[in-house]
Structures are given as structure tokens and as C-alpha cells.
Amino acid sequence: MKLLEIQSSVRKENSVSRTLSNEFIQAWQTDRPNIQHKLRDVGINPPEHPTGLWAKANNMPPEERSPEMMAALAESEALIEELLWADYLLMGVPMYNLSVPSSLKAYLDNVIRINRTFTFDPVTYTFQGLARGKKALIITPSAANFVVGTPLGKMNFCDTYLLSVLGFIGIDEVSVVPVPDQFMPDEIRQQEIATAKAKLMDLARDW
Template sequence: MTKILHIDASARPGLSGIDPHGSHTRRLSARFVARWRASRPEDPIEYLDVGQSPPAPVTGPWINAAFTKLEAREPWMHEVLAESDRLVDQLLAADVVVVGLPMYNFSVPAQFKAYIDNIVRVGRTFGFDRAQSPVPYWPLLSEAGKRVVLLGSRGDFGYGDSQRIAHLNHAEASVRTALGYIGITEVFDAAVEYDEFGGPLLSRSIEQAENAVDQLVDRLMK
């Protein structure tokens, strides 16, 4: 079986095309999961909505606790890291992670950045040793075989690779960087554009994105 972790990061609670002011990314991620479930109903799917219930942001005590060796941690340190530990455990258990990830002001929503900050964890998803020279960091998930699908939405158009404003896209790019740092390098994406234009341009972009989602599901199930 393949275990799916389904994450939504949009601040919008509904699905576009169904709910007023609904989210395109929730629509795409729901489509991915529904198509997967239709073909592989036995595969477990876990859901995490960081858009509506974001993780706590990293704090000074959190950093102190994370960089303290496990055997030296005080009780309060375990408490402050408890949510992060749950999120890391959830990620470690997943084979495929599908994320509904809208672009907010050229990058990811703050809610999803808090998620990334909680799962990029020293000793859990990346290693660190000052004595290791010249680079004291290394990924811990390189051999885990995890695959990630980023399903985005953008108000403007032309954010894709080699397109007119690709250099302004710090959403998928920043997530790929963080995931690569911990050893997850198989990352796929599709996105709706023209959200602020509406009309036939948006409709056509949604159709193209949904077709891309279907193709990604079929590809990853092989």
C-alpha cells in the first residue's frame, strides 16, 4: 500500500466551483485524492489542514529545545517540540505528500511556512555535526523514497519554468529547496493561473491544471 499525506494550506475553506470564494488549490488537491482513492481504495490517506489550523511558529525556546540533544532535554523542551514531533512523524510515515499550495505575495502562505519550519528538524530530518568538515549538515530522508506533489494557484500568469515572471515564483521554489535540504527531491507540480483575471482565461487554466493532476495521479500510481 501507498500512504498518502494530504495537506491543504489555503486560507480559503471551500472548493472553487462548489463553494463561494472557494480555493483552487483545495479543489486540485481534493481531485488528486479522489482520483487516487477511486483506483486504490485500500491506500490510507491522512489529512492535515494547515490553512485552517496552522502549526505554531518557531520560537526561541523551540530552537533551544531542537538543538539540545535528546538525552539532555528538560521536560518543557519535549512539550514545546511535541507538535513538531507529530508533524515529522506524520511526514515520515507518508509515501506521497500532496499539498494544496496557493501563492501569497510571491511565496507560500505563512501557515505553510510554519509547517516547513516544524518539519525541517535537526536530528530528525537533517543531521548536523560541527566536527564534520567542511559541510556539517546532511539530509536524513534521501533514501526514504518520498514523493511530493505541489498543487498551486496564482493570481497572475507566467510563473512556470522559463516563463515571463518565473523569477518571481518563490512558492514552489522555496518548498523544493527546503524539501531537498532534508532529502526529498522527487517533487512534481501543477497550478491554476489567471485567478485575478477570471473569465475564460481562468476557466481554461483550471481545466489544464485538472488534466495535469489526473496525469500526475496516473504517473505516481505506476
């Protein structure tokens, strides 16, 4: 089994999403010692944003791309191959300004590509994901309680976006573990972290 861990927090230290991800992986690997694990840290090392040349190359048949076009898509191709390699995705995604970190959006723009991770039928106007057969787990700390279904949940464009884009490329078996109220007093913060950790430990047994 192969696990791709994607971290998007800009914090190297004191990151709730990184800490909980590490604890989950350690628990999950207990009964799975042969797991292959790769880390893609887009929070610390973000990918390049798509450019005009990138977009032109992306919409051109591979055999017609110039060397410059192939170079423009090289990082994207490597990220896609890494994503398709994985059986499991673990994503640490703190909510920034009601949505995902910009570095993660750049990553997703690089890996969500026509005829690589999805197809489009112009006759039927239907899409089909090409990254099927994977499971995903998303850990989403947030400043307040933006959990979907709560009064502030309608402003949660982090979880809803991720569920949509992962489903778009064929990954629809997704678990979300929120960690709300991280700008609240420490007692509340720690209780939410403990609650999230308990959920993750339960998932580690069955995921």
C-alpha cells in the same frame, strides 16, 4: 501506501488548490482502494511558530531536554512523525505575495529539524536528508502567470522554495502543477484550471 495531504489555503470554500487536490485524490484512489490518507490542514489550523525555548531545545541532545523543552517540541515531533509516516505528499499551496502561505512556512519550520529530517556533517559541511524515499506533488494556484520560465517567473519564490526545502530533507521526486492567472477574467481562469486538472488526471494514473 500512505498519503499525507497538506493544505495551506486560508479559504475553506472556493479554494482552487483544495478542489483540485480532492479531484486528484479521488482519481488516484480509484485503482488504489487501500491507501491510507491523512489530512494536515495548516491553512485552517496552523501550527505554533517556533519560540526561543523551542530553538534551544532543538539544538540540545534529547536526553538533556527539560520537561518544558520537550513540551515546546511536542507539536513539532508529532508533525515530523506524521511526515515520516507518509510515502506520498500532496501539497495544496496557493501563492501568497510571491511565496508560500505563512502557515505553511510555520509548518515547514517545525518539520525541518536537524537530526530529525536532515543531518549536518561539521567536518565536510554537507547535509543529508532523512525523509528519503517519498514522492511529492504540489498544486500551486497563483494570481497571474508566475510559472518558472515565463517573464514573471523570476518572482516565483513559492515553487522554488518548496523544491529547495523538500530536496533538503531528501524528497527530490517532486511534481509541480501550476494553476496561473486566477485573478484574470473567468474564461481565462477556468481554462487554466481545466489545464491543471488534465495534468493531474494524467499524474493520477502513474504517480
